[in-house]
Amino acid sequence: MGFPSAPPPPAPTRKSSTTIIALFVGGMLALAILAVVFVLFNQPKAPEADCEPGKVCAPQPSLPPVPSNQPSPLPSPLPSVQPSVQPSPGPTTVPATLPPGASATPVVPAPTPVSNSPIVLSGELWQSSALNYSFEYDPNRWSLQDSTDDTAVFYSVRYDAQLVIRAVPAQTSPAELIAQQLAVVDTFMVGRVKDTDDYDALLGPSIGYVDGEGDVWSGVVLSNDGTPVAPGGVTVMAATDGRLTVSVLVLVGSPDAQVGSGTQQHRVRGQADEFLKSFDWDTRS
Amino acid sequence: MIGPSALPRRMFGLLAICGLLAACSGQPAARQASSTVVTSTTPTLNSAAAATELGPTPAGEGIQFTVSLRLPGAAELDAYLHDLITPGSSSYQQFLAPEEFGARFGLSQARIAPIVAWLESGGLAARLMPQRTSIAVSGSAGQVSNLLGVELVDWENAAGRRYHVPVGEVAVPANLNGDVAAVLGLNTEPLIRPSAVPTPLKAGAGDGLVPSTVSKAYEIDPLHDAGLNGEGMTIAIVSFDTFTPSDVELFDRNFGYTGGTPVELIRLAGASTEIGEGAGEVALDIQVIRGIAPKAQIIDYEGPNTSDGFVPIISRIVADGRAKIVSISWGLCENWSAPSSMRAEQREFAAAFAAGISIFSSSGDDAAYDCRRVDISDNPFERDLSPGVDWPTSSPSVISVGGTFLTLREDGTYVEEAGWEEPLGGGGGGGGLSAIQERPDWQSGVGVDNSASNGMRQVPDVAGPADPTSGFVVTYTDYEMGLVSGQVGGTSAAAPFWAASMLLTQQLAEREGVAGLGPLGPVLYQISAEQPTGAVFHDIVRGGNLLYSAGPGWDYSTGLGSPRVARLARAIVDALNQ
Numbered sequence: 001m002g003f004p005s006a007p008p009p010p011a012p013t014r015k016s017s018t019t020i021i022a023l024f025v026g027g028m029l030a031l032a033i034l035a036v037v038f039v040l041f042n043q044p045k046a047p048e049a050d051c052e053p054g055k056v057c058a059p060q061p062s063l064p065p066v067p068s069n070q071p072s073p074l075p076s077p078l079p080s081v082q083p084s085v086q087p088s089p090g091p092t093t094v095p096a097t098l099p100p101g102a103s104a105t106p107v108v109p110a111p112t113p114v115s116n117s118p119i120v121l122s123g124e125l126w127q128s129s130a131l132n133y134s135f136e137y138d139p140n141r142w143s144l145q146d147s148t149d150d151t152a153v154f155y156s157v158r159y160d161a162q163l164v165i166r167a168v169p170a171q172t173s174p175a176e177l178i179a180q181q182l183a184v185v186d187t188f189m190v191g192r193v194k195d196t197d198d199y200d201a202l203l204g205p206s207i208g209y210v211d212g213e214g215d216v217w218s219g220v221v222l223s224n225d226g227t228p229v230a231p232g233g234v235t236v237m238a239a240t241d242g243r244l245t246v247s248v249l250v251l252v253g254s255p256d257a258q259v260g261s262g263t264q265q266h267r268v269r270g271q272a273d274e275f276l277k278s279f280d281w282d283t284r285s
Numbered sequence: 286m287i288g289p290s291a292l293p294r295r296m297f298g299l300l301a302i303c304g305l306l307a308a309c310s311g312q313p314a315a316r317q318a319s320s321t322v323v324t325s326t327t328p329t330l331n332s333a334a335a336a337t338e339l340g341p342t343p344a345g346e347g348i349q350f351t352v353s354l355r356l357p358g359a360a361e362l363d364a365y366l367h368d369l370i371t372p373g374s375s376s377y378q379q380f381l382a383p384e385e386f387g388a389r390f391g392l393s394q395a396r397i398a399p400i401v402a403w404l405e406s407g408g409l410a411a412r413l414m415p416q417r418t419s420i421a422v423s424g425s426a427g428q429v430s431n432l433l434g435v436e437l438v439d440w441e442n443a444a445g446r447r448y449h450v451p452v453g454e455v456a457v458p459a460n461l462n463g464d465v466a467a468v469l470g471l472n473t474e475p476l477i478r479p480s481a482v483p484t485p486l487k488a489g490a491g492d493g494l495v496p497s498t499v500s501k502a503y504e505i506d507p508l509h510d511a512g513l514n515g516e517g518m519t520i521a522i523v524s525f526d527t528f529t530p531s532d533v534e535l536f537d538r539n540f541g542y543t544g545g546t547p548v549e550l551i552r553l554a555g556a557s558t559e560i561g562e563g564a565g566e567v568a569l570d571i572q573v574i575r576g577i578a579p580k581a582q583i584i585d586y587e588g589p590n591t592s593d594g595f596v597p598i599i600s601r602i603v604a605d606g607r608a609k610i611v612s613i614s615w616g617l618c619e620n621w622s623a624p625s626s627m628r629a630e631q632r633e634f635a636a637a638f639a640a641g642i643s644i645f646s647s648s649g650d651d652a653a654y655d656c657r658r659v660d661i662s663d664n665p666f667e668r669d670l671s672p673g674v675d676w677p678t679s680s681p682s683v684i685s686v687g688g689t690f691l692t693l694r695e696d697g698t699y700v701e702e703a704g705w706e707e708p709l710g711g712g713g714g715g716g717g718l719s720a721i722q723e724r725p726d727w728q729s730g731v732g733v734d735n736s737a738s739n740g741m742r743q744v745p746d747v748a749g750p751a752d753p754t755s756g757f758v759v760t761y762t763d764y765e766m767g768l769v770s771g772q773v774g775g776t777s778a779a780a781p782f783w784a785a786s787m788l789l790t791q792q793l794a795e796r797e798g799v800a801g802l803g804p805l806g807p808v809l810y811q812i813s814a815e816q817p818t819g820a821v822f823h824d825i826v827r828g829g830n831l832l833y834s835a836g837p838g839w840d841y842s843t844g845l846g847s848p849r850v851a852r853l854a855r856a857i858v859d860a861l862n863q
Binding site for chain 2: 100116117119120201202203204205206209211235237248249250266268269272273274277279
């Protein structure tokens with residue numbers, strides 16, 4: 001399991017055997033969380049790509065192996081690069097001279113035909129059949145680790161980072177959902193404070209073009225035995241369309257580690273935007 | 286294990302302070318007693334905080350700079366520019382050749398001669414531009430220092446790029462000071478940034494845009510089908526880097542183009558002769574244009590990357606008079622441009638407007654927060670999270686091009702666009718209100734007057750595909766990695782997309798006997814007001830730029846929208862035929 005769902009609200013009844021069982025299960029869950037966090041942050045770290053804004057990334061020979069049936073996440077130098085450029089299907093050569101009679105024929109655009117062709121996806125589609133929302137992600141960048149009706153957990157392929165998308169009925173406000181997610185974060189992070197560095201500021205939080213709220217925090221990630229192991233950065237946003245409330249949480253280990261000309265947190269957050277752009281709040285419409 | 290924390294950017298402060306106070310690097314040169322001071326026009330930002338001072342610039346090193354001239358007819362110029370685009374006016378569509386512009390609005394030859402004589406007295410070579418907006422000057426560092434009373438000091442930024450900075454204030458003889466508006470280009474710190482955003486190339490259906498998909502999605506195909514491919518037309522690109530000609534040949538081969546004209550290079554004094562960090566930008570501009578207008582003559586005007594670097598390039602484009610469509614994909618936060626530099630550049634853009642030249646300028650890739658820098662090497666003191674817009678896109682004499690995220694069907698047909706924004710990464714198409722430039726009369730229409738309007742220039746005017754997720758496939762020679770291929774977005778792509786589309790419109794106009802399109806900004810607003818919603822523009826109503834949302838009519842994220850090119854071309858030509 002990856003990043004777990006937030007705990008349910010406390011039951012209003014007195015403690016019973018069910019409650020005790022629930023507490024036991026909860027305890028086990030917390031242990032599982034710690035174990036996952038430990039595993040996550042102890043994974044062999046992919047080397048940081050020297051890939052700066054304004055440049056196309058260079059191939060990194062020491063990257064984790066990519067399955068042979070998937071394209072490399074990075075552009076390749078020639079000669080392999082040439083075939084990767086897709087020539088336009090059909091005739092591509094523009095006439096060198098005007099076709100006969102062209103100059104006498106005014107350009108009158110034809111009506112645009114209606115197409116039934118499928119919409120191009122920007123990546124893999126993830127969909128909740130229970131809550132009817134979906135989004136797309138690039139499997140070369142993100143690995144799906146866990147998936148339930150309301151939650152999907154991804155690990156970054158190249159960075160020490162995790163992304164969690166969670167949806168709940170809109171009775172839970174964005175602020176409440178953010179608080180729930182942060183409560184879970186607090187089970188493995190200490191000293192969590194708001195990150196006030198302008199460099200990390202979250203400007204214009206939104207999910208799937210629905211304006212929301214959110215903020216950035218920093219703290220220290222604990223190992224499963226409670227030992228501080230590394231700084232961590234947490235960015236959480238939430239928004240609601242009146243039917244669902246959705247949160248997007250991005251957790252980054254060593255957020256200020258330099259990657260190219262930026263930080264690891266910036267790089268990861270930039271890659272996480274694809275989830276937001278493709279987010280469909282209601283797949284039935 | 287989690288890697289060690291790295292927090293280097295908080296350590297840059299001390300270096301940056303020294304950079305901001307450039308005088309700490311040397312002694313100002315003594316001023317001539319008979320001279321008055323022209324404010325050193327370019328602030329020393331030393332944006333790469335780890336910049337290193339190398340010492341005095343060698344006396345024999347070649348130096349280029351520009352003397353920007355006062356326009357005594359500025360008030361008359363404003364009236365003329367208004368009449369130029371006002372139907373029924375005696376000056377309507379009466380564009381001026383550069384010599385005419387100079388004679389009408391510029392200094393007299395009698396007043397310019399002493400300025401040239403002063404420059405030549407110091408051993409410098411001076412070339413007056415025919416529109417009399419500026420003088421291009423060159424000489425050695427020693428000659429420049431002696432004449433202007435400044436010391437030139439070499440620095441090297443974190444990327445290893447060497448540049449020189451003037452220490453002291455430029456002194457101009459008192460009798461010339463009223464006519465010399467600014468001395469520009471002495472600080473060659475590369476501050477102007479490309480607006481290109483690359484992503485790694487992905488395979489599969491979601492691959493980036495190629496010429497055929499662009500042409501189909503934006504309805505350029507009808508123009509191609511009518512034989513409009515840019516043949517006989519000329520388009521200019523403004524560049525602060527250069528390109529590898531074989532990349533263009535490779536592009537032609539990849540996409541089956543034959544018989545295209547090689548890209549012409551006009552390299553101004555001081556421009557880099559080798560590909561650098563901005564080579565991808567130049568390649569993007571060329572390839573986007575070539576994919577839309579493969580037979581057009583592309584001229585790449587390359588100049589030195591200084592914060593006031595648009596002056597020599599734009600003045601040269603106007604003087605040459607060959608291209609009526611220009612694409613700019615470089616810029617900087619307008620707050621970083623010194624007022625005197627911006628005024629000098631605006632004079633050049635106004636001269637271009639008067640010449641009937643349409644300049645398409647990318648609105649920047651930092652969404653509504655253009656002054657926010659995100660590179661870790663940037664000077665933390667320069668970070669500014671207040672809303673801001675890019676320059677020169679905020680010029681009232683250019684057409685500002687914002688960014689969209691394009692969704693297509695697998696057969697290449699258009700589905701929809703959203704204003705390009707990246708809430709987590711902080712990117713997006715630039716847009717908002719200028720703090721410096723006033724809104725021109727021609728910027729009007731549904732949505733333009735809104736609750737945020739304050740009389741200042743509102744950008745962008747239009748939009749095009751810019752989100753790297755739906756970016757253009759570009760193959761080019763990188764200065765470090767050799768030949769690479771990637772999917773590139775940014776408003777850097779949207780600007781040449783619009784410029785090339787309007788070049789085909791110009792070709793259609795010429796075919797149908799319309800002499801010239803003129804500056805297209807006013808025409809686009811006029812047509813938007815006349816045409817039904819969605820008829821010639823895709824009115825983009827989703828997305829935004831992290832501060833402003835896209836919505837019906839004009840908005841701060843996507844302006845009037847993206848083009849349905851053939852339909853828009855038809856409407857423009859019909860409007861100009863009336």
